[in-house]
Amino acid sequence: GENVEQHPSTLSVQEGDSAVIKCTYSDSASNYFPWYKQELGKGPQLIIDIRSNVGEKKDQRIAVTLNKTAKHFSLHITETQPEDSAVYFCAAGGYGNNRLAFGKGNQVVVIP
Amino acid sequence: GAGVSQSPSNKVTEKGKDVELRCDPISGHTALYWYRQSLGQGLEFLIYFQGNSAPDKSGLPSDRFSAERTGGSVSTLTIQRTQQEDSAVYLCASSLVGGGNTGELFFGEGSRLTVL
Numbered sequence: 001g002e003n004v005e006q007h008p009s010t011l012s013v014q015e016g017d018s019a020v021i022k023c024t025y026s027d028s029a030s031n032y033f034p035w036y037k038q039e040l041g042k043g044p045q046l047i048i049d050i051r052s053n054v055g056e057k058k059d060q061r062i063a064v065t066l067n068k069t070a071k072h073f074s075l076h077i078t079e080t081q082p083e084d085s086a087v088y089f090c091a092a093g094g095y096g097n098n099r100l101a102f103g104k105g106n107q108v109v110v111i112p
Numbered sequence: 113g114a115g116v117s118q119s120p121s122n123k124v125t126e127k128g129k130d131v132e133l134r135c136d137p138i139s140g141h142t143a144l145y146w147y148r149q150s151l152g153q154g155l156e157f158l159i160y161f162q163g164n165s166a167p168d169k170s171g172l173p174s175d176r177f178s179a180e181r182t183g184g185s186v187s188t189l190t191i192q193r194t195q196q197e198d199s200a201v202y203l204c205a206s207s208l209v210g211g212g213n214t215g216e217l218f219f220g221e222g223s224r225l226t227v228l
Contacts, residue, residue: 006154034216043116043203043219044155089155098168099145100217104154 002027006103019077023090030092038087116220133189133223137206150200194227
């Protein structure tokens with residue numbers, strides 16, 4: 001089955017700086033790559049996703065890039081703000097799979 | 113707001129007892145998932161329900177775990193003879209259409225289970 005690796009496990013950034021989280025996946029058949037944000041005491045919430053027919057997608061301060069050849073994708077957060085502090089999960093899925101495979105999560109701390 | 117609702121939010125139980133966790137998905141969502149989140153771990157898939165199809169139980173860690181979805185809506189996850197390693201947050205999610213690449217999962221806030 002699909003195996004998703006996520007690193008680094010924790011990331012501290014100064015407010016206003018950029019944060020980048022990288023994920024790798026194992027199944028070349030995967031074609032859907034979402035990112036979820038989990039705030040303390042809440043369930044994960046989708047923030048952005050990308051499908052394999054594009055290499056990059058942007059939504060305001062967040063962007064995701066995908067390299068299908070290398071089987072990795074990254075989340076980029078620019079101009080970080082304290083409310084960006086959370087755990088971020090990457091995931092991968094594809095046709096024929098019943099569910100997404102999630103990474104272990106990345107704790108992002110934005111230092112004011 | 114008709115989000116995914118889970119109960120109880122917190123459950124403390126003694127080793128060996130049975131527990132039931134409930135999930136009310138978003139109305140109209142045909143797909144329902146249970147995931148487990150242990151400390152420092154990712155989201156571990158447990159079970160998936162899609163409409164009237166047979167559920168995908170491939171993620172259940174042992175035969176002490178079972179789940180039902182009645183009437184295509186509410187789901188109950190049951191853990192029998194709980195063990196300390198069952199302590200985790202159990203997350204339920206629903207989506208409009210099921211499958212690994214068909215779009216957003218809407219998660220509940222989870223049920224935190226502590227087994228003493």
